[in-house]
Amino acid sequence: MRIYQSEDYKAMSRRAANIISAQVIYKPDCVLGLATGGTPVGTYKQLVDWYKEGDLSFAEVRSVNLDEYLGLSPHHEQSYRYFMQSNLFDHIDIKPENTHVLNGLAKDPQAECAAYNKLIQDLGGIDLQLLGMGHNGHIAFNEPGDDFGLETHLVTLTDRTIDANTRFFDSRDDVPRQALSMGIKNIMNARRILMVVSGEDKAEAVLKAFAGPVTKEVPASVLQLHPDVTLVADKAALSKLVEAGVSVCG
Numbered sequence: 106m107r108i109y110q111s112e113d114y115k116a117m118s119r120r121a122a123n124i125i126s127a128q129v130i131y132k133p134d135c136v137l138g139l140a141t142g143g144t145p146v147g148t149y150k151q152l153v154d155w156y157k158e159g160d161l162s163f164a165e166v167r168s169v170n171l172d173e174y175l176g177l178s179p180h181h182e183q184s185y186r187y188f189m190q191s192n193l194f195d196h197i198d199i200k201p202e203n204t205h206v207l208n209g210l211a212k213d214p215q216a217e218c219a220a221y222n223k224l225i226q227d228l229g230g231i232d233l234q235l236l237g238m239g240h241n242g243h244i245a246f247n248e249p250g251d252d253f254g255l256e257t258h259l260v261t262l263t264d265r266t267i268d269a270n271t272r273f274f275d276s277r278d279d280v281p282r283q284a285l286s287m288g289i290k291n292i293m294n295a296r297r298i299l300m301v302v303s304g305e306d307k308a309e310a311v312l313k314a315f316a317g318p319v320t321k322e323v324p325a326s327v328l329q330l331h332p333d334v335t336l337v338a339d340k341a342a343l344s345k346l347v348e349a350g351v352s353v354c355g
């Protein structure tokens with residue numbers, strides 16, 4: 106595992122964008138696994154800037170997103186499809202038909218999940234999976250206690266995740282209680298993983314995930330078993346890991 110420490114959020118975003126852009130330049134038709142949440146917003150902004158400057162093209166890139174709220178239409182402002190359109194897809198040359206986000210309105214969620222697993226397989230697997238991390242160590246919507254062997258599945262969100270995501274909605278009651286999410290197995294099958302984390306409030310989760318035991322109670326801890334993980338984080342998020350004596354690259 107490589108751990109890169111960046112001075113602040115902006116530097117973290119730039120470094121993460123650099124890794125994604127290198128992947129796209131190396132393999133223009135690569136499959137990118139993409140993430141939502143506040144943390145990757147700066148990374149996407151940097152990629153859009155480089156695209157606009159003519160340094161990068163996504164014309165052949167295929168993408169699969171990690172998760173989607175159940176019950177939200179793609180046009181709902183808090184749906185993850187809407188997030189991806191407004192933060193990335195609408196501003197770059199990726200072909201709409203090459204972008205894939207789970208359908209939150211699927212009548213048969215189980216069938217939607219099974220089809221998504223098949224889609225990932227048909228695309229040839231994920232070359233680079235971008236991840237954020239929740240305060241309880243969740244990745245995508247894999248919550249503490251979820252089985253590491255799961256593929257895409259229907260998830261019931263924990264109170265902590267609902268609390269954390271309330272900031273994006275008018276009220277807590279508006280936050281969906283369920284979501285469709287890639288499972289840990291899909292994520293672990295990605296050839297490379299890039300996690301972005303920012304802020305002091307994530308320092309404890311980073312410590313547990315990367316220096317604690319591998320346990321279902323901290324879903325991100327499973328990444329210790331993946332052969333190609335890069336963690337890009339700011340100083341604040343790495344503070345407890347560094348205190349614990351784990352060495353990081355500058």
Ligand SMILES: N[C@@H]1[C@@H](O)[C@H](O)[C@@H](COP(=O)(O)O)O[C@@H]1O
Nearest residue numbers: 141142143144237238239245246
């Ligand atoms: N499903 C998403 C995750 O993919 C994301 O990593 C997490 C952290 O988000 P943030 O980056 O806003 O802290 O939030 C949501 O729960």
